[in-house]
Amino acid sequence: MKHRTIYFVLVFAAGVWILSGQSPVPGARPDPHEIPVPPIATPMRPMPGVNELPDRPAMPDVVTMNNGKKVTTAA
Numbered sequence: 460m461k462h463r464t465i466y467f468v469l470v471f472a473a474g475v476w477i478l479s480g481q482s483p484v485p486g487a488r489p490d491p492h493e494i495p496v497p498p499i500a501t502p503m504r505p506m507p508g509v510n511e512l513p514d515r516p517a518m519p520d521v522v523t524m525n526n527g528k529k530v531t532t533a534a
Contacts, residue, residue: 522530 524530
């Protein structure tokens, strides 16, 4: 009985310790719109934003290349 009580206290204390690092309030994190991410200089051209991507409601055909041609060989 004594070992069970010690085990319970240790498990409970570990749970409290783990959960104490979690933010209890959903809005406690900074708003990503308030903290701008600086542009990273790379040799690539800028990637399009989410609003600039094409609509593809259906899953793409896995045997069609990006240019629309069908795959004819198993590379």
